[in-house]
């Protein structure tokens with residue numbers, strides 16, 4: 107066992123909550139406090155399963171203060187960053203600002219950014235590089251919409267997004283990167299890709315990383331699944347070999363439900 111595993115998993119499982127545009131900074135503190143209390147009551151072992159939240163930008167300072175003040179072992183990050191360092195980019199947030207706020211991670215290319223904000227693969231590649239430049243680990247989101255899934259070209263489609271997103275990265279960066287597979291048709295719809303769908307794509311992503319970089323890199327990169335994850339389906343998805351964690355939307359707004367997802371190991375049923 108190495109420090110990057112928990113013994114049962116090839117990579118340390120990573121459970122992340124994407125709050126999206128929910129929770130103002132006061133609500134956000136309450137949510138995080140409740141989550142921390144629930145996990146502490148359940149004696150959650152953070153060395154086995156890493157926990158992170160992605161609040162709105164306006165919550166981050168309060169989250170930082172709480173995490174530092176209460177010495178919480180919960181990581182946090184931004185939901186987006188600019189590809190630029192600073193300057194005349196009204197409304198944008200630099201990776202440097204996120205780093206200064208103690209963000210360990212940042213989401214890049216969430217499907218809601220790709221569709222609502224028309225973020226292109228080139229822009230997202232620049233954002234991935236900007237995150238690394240500023241010492242923040244990007245969580246690159248990829249995944250297909252319903253039409254692509256129905257046409258059966260979902261693997262190619264998603265791997266194209268992956269290749270574009272990781273272009274020009276060093277092997278070290280690729281090993282540190284987190285990739286989240288989020289089929290758009292399963293986000294906020296109650297439709298969950300089955301564990302075998304999540305595994306199919308995560309295995310394809312890992313194989314692609316092995317061919318773009320090498321097998322050692324691919325063995326280190328953590329791959330998450332996201333899309334209508336709840337406490338009652340988390341364990342089954344995480345049993346899949348190439349799925350290392352979950353990116354949770356709606357269910358991360360309920361501290362009890364999210365804590366149960368974090369504690370998925372207690373729901374694992376032996377084969």
Ligand SMILES: O=C(CO)COP(=O)(O)O
Pocket residue numbers: 124216288292293294295296332333334335353354355356357
């Ligand atoms: O988009 C997601 C996480 O980033 C998934 O959202 P839901 O869990 O609400 O489907």
